Amino acid sequence: MQGKLFLVLIILFSCRFERSPQKEIKVFEAELFLRLVSTYKAKIVNQEYINFQNPITKPPFTAQSLIEFETIGDNGNARGIFCLVYRIPSAKGEGGRLKMTENPCGEKEEGPALRLGGIKDLYLELSATPKDSIRKGEKIRPFHLALAFEKSKKKYLLEIPLLNLSREEIYLKGSKNLRTTSVSSARFSNGLSSSYAPGVIFFPIIEEKRISHKVEMIGEISDNYPNGSSKYCHKVNEKCQSENEFSCERCRYGWFEVVPTKCPLAGDKFCGVDRCGEKGHPACFRGLKFERGLGFSGCNPENKSAFCQKGLTLVCDTKGVLICD
């Protein structure tokens, strides 16, 4: 009797509704889709594994974080951060496993993870532009995460659309380098970022209880630069790197950029109303063509690329910003 009871328990534990590999992959793909479809940011952890010419095989039998995804919930706010991890199979091609965890890459795993085992020869592709895939005869679909692999001697391709991802939000995790906008500056451009569906933001309603990190908006309508209430939303240093992550899209009432004095590519930015050129406010930027010889070596009232309204002069304030006085 005891033996029979234990046998029943063992069967129950091992009986994972043994599915065919196809069904297992179909369910895995659907679960992956539901988790990642509202992605708005993709941070690449290991650049050598993305859009790589050969399948990921080295170093064997190690777990490698591939990409970190930040997603949005149905209320428009952040839903969760997911990390795609690949346990590279051994030299014999065994033990390969894809795993999707609910935490930033490199941090302690929280919550249930999504797994797909028994895979090998994984190719991972993510691109903002349509281009030839490394898988011969295929094209990379822009803003789709493509996973091609082999399982049980069959080849599979999973493509997950990342609906809210724009080109400038695909970048190397931890990088502070400035990223250029994907908005076209051509005549008759519509001013929209390049994405899966430009001008459309998707908030899928997926019934799962998940603790997400709330993204708060910045600034009040009364904020203004002269009284010190305007908050930084992007700071750039002399190496043309971001000192803090660009967050001007969280400014409630717009933002403005001051005259660049450290990096020619970009100036510091503040949330709030732009009254450049007016008394007490930052100077306006006349343009790159007017910057002469100062080499972006800091704030200088002689800077010809800045201008104010008639009757006002340029001065440097304590933040190193050219203002009008």
Place this chain on the structure above:
Amino acid sequence: MIKREISLLPIFTVPVILVALAVFFRFSYFKNPDRIIQKRDNLQALIEGAKKIKKIWHEGDLRGDIKAGKLDCSKELKDEKIVDSTFLRCNFRFLECVLRESLEKEIIDFPRNISPVKLENNRYTKIVTRSNMEGPKVPNYGVLIHIAHGNDSLKIVFEDSCHEAVLPQRVYSYGVEGNDWRWDNLDRLIVIDKHLVTNNDVAEWNPDFKFKKLSYPATNLKLQDMEKFCLSRGKQITSAHVFDAATFFPGNLKNKTPQIIFKSPYPWTRVKMNSFLFSAQRYADFVFENKYCGQVYSNECIGKVPFEDFQFKATTWLGLSEILGGSMEVMRNSIDARENLFASSYHFPITSLYHQLGKRGFWDGLGFSWDNFELGENVFGEIPQVGFRCMRMISNAR
């Protein structure tokens, strides 16, 4: 002595089984995989449906369904006769009408098997801005809808992809013909509204706002309220030098840094002498004709030509409309604070020198008496009409 073997096993059997079952449920051994796949399929269908609705949002009533009686939008458009399809593009009222009507009739291009869901404001659409919604991808201004397919649903926000123009990156010149104060946006992206802010826009922002026609420019806001409106959409009132850049006909667009910037005072031509305005402003025997109202809605046009015939036409090289004539337009001037009003309007006759690009007056922004204005010519009309448009920046590098 009788030894009774007291087996402890039966005591632990039930709890062990319960724990085992709990583990199963915890790790979702009984989770329905078919439901997961169905949810994914439903979501895919909703995404495809959203793309079709987006096309309707962007194109408006391109087919003329309202005029043909196939769509009844009198509830949303307040019985207003819409004379230009431009107004209905990226228009939340039109989208509200389409979503409502889709429940009762078949609408061409509307996705099958997708149904709109009412939001908490008891409508099918809701304006979202960064001041009323929080999140990493909330746009400056957008329209939220909620659609359903099967047991699943999706919320979508459509941005305004119709009414803005990106100023190409090049060197520009500010001020009237002959003035060559230069600036450039070679490392900046500036986006400017194509049309003046309308009553439709302001009415949604301020429900107490009184107006006559939805599509007309909003002309009874004080400057402070105009600024607040633009700020509510993450924008600012257009700057004078940006306005000039978007209205003066540029030379060779391929040359971003021209040595000479030639400025014609009229937005539709580079050869000013061929223009009727040149003749009107110089020759005493000039004869006004109604056809001029399509380009300059001057004082002579009132009562003769409908304002709507001018409103969405007569565009500049970048697609901006309502430039010469119509209502006056206030702007921010970072170069000269006393020149913040583009005065060309129906308050002046066709012969007025204000009907030229770059020429400005001043408005203190505090009221609508002619005492609040500084203009160098005689004006017509009792109540000054001042409109505005907004602009915003896009970060070139982040």
